[in-house]
Amino acid sequence: MSLVVIGSVAFDALETPFGKTDKIIGGAATYITLSASYSVKPVKLVAVVGDDFPQSDVLLLQEHGVDTEGLQIKEGEKSFFWSGKYSTDLNSRETLQTELNVLADFDPIIPDSYQDCKYLMLGNLTPQVQRLVIQRLVNRPKLIVLDTMNFWMDVALEELITTIEMVDVLSINDEEARQLSGEYSLVKAARKIMAMGPKYLIIKKGEHGALLFCKNKVFFAPALPLEEVFDPTGAGDTFAGGFIGYLAATDDISFDNMKRAVIHGSAMASFCVEKFGTERLVNLTKEEIEARERQFAELVNVEPISIEA
Amino acid sequence: MSLVVIGSVAFDALETPFGKTDKIIGGAATYITLSASYSVKPVKLVAVVGDDFPQSDVLLLQEHGVDTEGLQIKEGEKSFFWSGKYSTDLNSRETLQTELNVLADFDPIIPDSYQDCKYLMLGNLTPQVQRLVIQRLVNRPKLIVLDTMNFWMDVALEELITTIEMVDVLSINDEEARQLSGEYSLVKAARKIMAMGPKYLIIKKGEHGALLFCKNKVFFAPALPLEEVFDPTGAGDTFAGGFIGYLAATDDISFDNMKRAVIHGSAMASFCVEKFGTERLVNLTKEEIEARERQFAELVNVEPISIEA
Numbered sequence: 001m002s003l004v005v006i007g008s009v010a011f012d013a014l015e016t017p018f019g020k021t022d023k024i025i026g027g028a029a030t031y032i033t034l035s036a037s038y039s040v041k042p043v044k045l046v047a048v049v050g051d052d053f054p055q056s057d058v059l060l061l062q063e064h065g066v067d068t069e070g071l072q073i074k075e076g077e078k079s080f081f082w083s084g085k086y087s088t089d090l091n092s093r094e095t096l097q098t099e100l101n102v103l104a105d106f107d108p109i110i111p112d113s114y115q116d117c118k119y120l121m122l123g124n125l126t127p128q129v130q131r132l133v134i135q136r137l138v139n140r141p142k143l144i145v146l147d148t149m150n151f152w153m154d155v156a157l158e159e160l161i162t163t164i165e166m167v168d169v170l171s172i173n174d175e176e177a178r179q180l181s182g183e184y185s186l187v188k189a190a191r192k193i194m195a196m197g198p199k200y201l202i203i204k205k206g207e208h209g210a211l212l213f214c215k216n217k218v219f220f221a222p223a224l225p226l227e228e229v230f231d232p233t234g235a236g237d238t239f240a241g242g243f244i245g246y247l248a249a250t251d252d253i254s255f256d257n258m259k260r261a262v263i264h265g266s267a268m269a270s271f272c273v274e275k276f277g278t279e280r281l282v283n284l285t286k287e288e289i290e291a292r293e294r295q296f297a298e299l300v301n302v303e304p305i306s307i308e309a
Numbered sequence: 310m311s312l313v314v315i316g317s318v319a320f321d322a323l324e325t326p327f328g329k330t331d332k333i334i335g336g337a338a339t340y341i342t343l344s345a346s347y348s349v350k351p352v353k354l355v356a357v358v359g360d361d362f363p364q365s366d367v368l369l370l371q372e373h374g375v376d377t378e379g380l381q382i383k384e385g386e387k388s389f390f391w392s393g394k395y396s397t398d399l400n401s402r403e404t405l406q407t408e409l410n411v412l413a414d415f416d417p418i419i420p421d422s423y424q425d426c427k428y429l430m431l432g433n434l435t436p437q438v439q440r441l442v443i444q445r446l447v448n449r450p451k452l453i454v455l456d457t458m459n460f461w462m463d464v465a466l467e468e469l470i471t472t473i474e475m476v477d478v479l480s481i482n483d484e485e486a487r488q489l490s491g492e493y494s495l496v497k498a499a500r501k502i503m504a505m506g507p508k509y510l511i512i513k514k515g516e517h518g519a520l521l522f523c524k525n526k527v528f529f530a531p532a533l534p535l536e537e538v539f540d541p542t543g544a545g546d547t548f549a550g551g552f553i554g555y556l557a558a559t560d561d562i563s564f565d566n567m568k569r570a571v572i573h574g575s576a577m578a579s580f581c582v583e584k585f586g587t588e589r590l591v592n593l594t595k596e597e598i599e600a601r602e603r604q605f606a607e608l609v610n611v612e613p614i615s616i617e618a
Contacts, residue, residue: 184397186534218534219609219610220531220608222531259611259612299529300531302565
C-alpha cells in the first residue's frame, strides 16, 4: 500500500564513546525510508537536499526501493547538517552544530504519483511543513503517523498542537510525552495527549522499550538487551519506519496489528544502534530481521503452567 | 516448602511529593515476608528489633502467616530507623537519617524449627550477617536468593563478593549491576556477575521492569504503567518476596517457573507503590493479585497473525 515519508535527508557528524565520523548520510527520512523499505517498496520520499549531497547516497536510497521523485535537489545550496556528541553512557547527547541550510525554507512538493498515498509518515520537521504535506494530499491518507521532538514543543508549541490534532498516531519519547502533557505518569500523559487528537500514541523509551496506547488499552514492547550499543542516532526514526512500513505492507491498522508493527519497529531499531549511522541498516537480510523478531517474542515469553504442576 | 527470610525489620519515616509519614513499620524483611505470605505460609523470619517496636506490628506480621520465632526483641535497645525524602519524579531519594541501633551488632539466631529451610531469602543487610545465616543452616537450602545494594559495594565489596559466591540468585538494580561489574551494557554486566557465582541474576529496573538472566538466556518482565506512584519504598523488597514466595509455593526452580515468579513479584511490587509503606501490601486479596498478573500478561500479549491476514 502506498507509503509516503517526509523528513530530513541530511549530513550528520557523530561522536560516541566508541569513535567519531565525518559527515555521513543521516536525517529522519533517511532512517525512516531505509527501515520501511524492508517491509514495503516503493517508499515515496519527500525531502530536500543541497547540491552537496552525493549522487551515490541518492542511489543508495533508490537501491533500497526508495522513490526519490519527491526529493528536491537545490542547486547552489547546502544540505541540512547536524553534529552531536554522546555522553559516555549514550543516554544524553549534546548538539555541537546545526546548519539548517536547505531546510530553512523547505516547501514540500508532492509529485502527482504520490497522490495515491494511503500511509503517511511525517518524520521530525517543522510542524508547519508537516501540516502542509497533509494539506497538499488530495485525499486524506488512511493512516497518518507523526514523529516530532521536544525542540518543537519549546519553539512552536501551538503549531505543533495544530498538527498533532490532524494525525492518527503520534510517536514521541517519554520525556517529550511528559513535556507535552505536563504529567509525569505516562498513563496520565497518554490520556491527555490522545485527547488532543491522535487515536494512538507511541511512547518510545529507548533502551527501556516502547509503549503503545489506544483508548484504555496499552501494549508494551521491550527493547532487546544488547551486548553493544554503538550509536543511538536514528534509532527512533528507524523504529518509526519499521512501524509504518509494517502497517503499509499488511494494510491492517487494528490494535493487534499495531502491536506487531511496534515489535517490528523495535527489532529494526535494535539493528540501527549496532553500528554508526545507517551502516547496519543498509545491509540487512529478511532472515536476520525475522530472527530478531523471534528474540523479541522469546524475551517476554512465558510457558503456560503445565497440567502436572 | 519451608521459606526463611532474613533482613531488617525497622521504622521508616518517608517523605514523597504526595505527603509524609511519621515512623511507620518498614525494613526489607517486613516487605519481603508480607509479600511472600500471599504465596506461602508460614514465612519464617530472622530479624532483630528493639523494645520500641510495637507488639501490634509483630501481630500484623503474625496475622499474615509470618513465623516470628526468629525475631529477636532487644530489651533497652532501639529498632533500626531510616528516614528519606524522594525527589519530585520519585526517581531518586535522599537519606535524611540512618540509625543502625539494634542492627549494629545483629547476631542472627536460627531457631531449630527453621532448620528445614528449603528456600532462603537474604534481604538487604551487612553481607557478613547474610553469610552467617547460610553457615548456620545445617543443610544448604535448595535455593538461596540474595538482595543487596550499592552501599555494600561501596563499603564492604570483598565481603559482598564472598557472599555472592555462595548464592543461587542475586537480585540488584541496574545501577548496582553496572557498579558491581564495571560494565555499562547489562548483557555484559550479567555475564560478569554470573561468573562470580550466582546461576541466576535479576536486574530490577524500577518503572522499566526487570530482567532475569541465566547463562545465555534472558527474560524480561515489564513494569505495569501505573496511573499513580505514591511511594516507591519497599518495591524492590516486595518484588523479591513475591519472587521467592512463588518459587517456594510451587517448589519448582526451572527457568520457566522463575519467569512466572518474576511476573508475580512484579505484580506484588506494583501494589506496594500505590500507597505509603506497607499500607497496600497488608490488605490484598488473591483475586486482586490474579487480576494484576493477567494485566501483566495482557501488556505484552500479541495475538498470532490470523490465517486470513
